[in-house]
Amino acid sequence: MNIDFFKRLLLFLALLLVQVLVLNNIHLFDCATPLLYVYFVVSFQRGYPRWAILLYSFLLGLCVDIFADTPGVATTSLTLVGFLQPYVLELFMQRDDDENFQPAIYSMGPLTFFYYSLLLMLVYCVAFFTLETFCFFNWVQWLLSIGGSLVLSEVLLIVVDGIRKK
Numbered sequence: 575m576n577i578d579f580f581k582r583l584l585l586f587l588a589l590l591l592v593q594v595l596v597l598n599n600i601h602l603f604d605c606a607t608p609l610l611y612v613y614f615v616v617s618f619q620r621g622y623p624r625w626a627i628l629l630y631s632f633l634l635g636l637c638v639d640i641f642a643d644t645p646g647v648a649t650t651s652l653t654l655v656g657f658l659q660p661y662v663l664e665l666f667m668q669r670d671d672d673e674n675f676q677p678a679i680y681s682m683g684p685l686t687f688f689y690y691s692l693l694l695m696l697v698y699c700v701a702f703f704t705l706e707t708f709c710f711f712n713w714v715q716w717l718l719s720i721g722g723s724l725v726l727s728e729v730l731l732i733v734v735d736g737i738r739k740k
Contacts (some may be wrong), residue, residue, distance in 0.1 A: 583718045587632060589614050594641040606717065606722025611638060612698050615656050616691050621673035624660055631656025644706065651701040655694050666690040679735050691731050692724075699724045 589611045614731045615631050635652035639645060663677055666686050679687045703719045710716065 598642050603643050605718040608730050609727040611728050614695050621676040627656045646704045651698050655698045656676050657689045695728050
């Protein structure tokens, strides 16, 4: 077996356990919930097969949905982010970067990685909270949930990527 597969599996399980056991119980001001498991999709390298990114995204979203009792919301949102990730990564990297380019703070630079991860996290939060509320009668709460969770999740994502070594 490939060592990359085991690293991915370990990251998958670690992010799933942290999200389910700790982060799902945090609701700051009843609107901001940290969604750290999106980091799993953000960290896929450039040459990774797109079908594998979609499969991993779907499975992680499904596992989060099972434990968080959000039927299909995380699965749909994370699969959407998994679909968009290769295209968004191409926007933020140099053309001459190699095929195994790993998106991270140390490889992209802090500001570029921030914008890259912020865009993917924004797509995720908008899709997640739109599907969760499924109406726009309380649009202020919807916007607060998106904004609060986006800020909290992005800070955690940057911290985790800063700590994580290649």
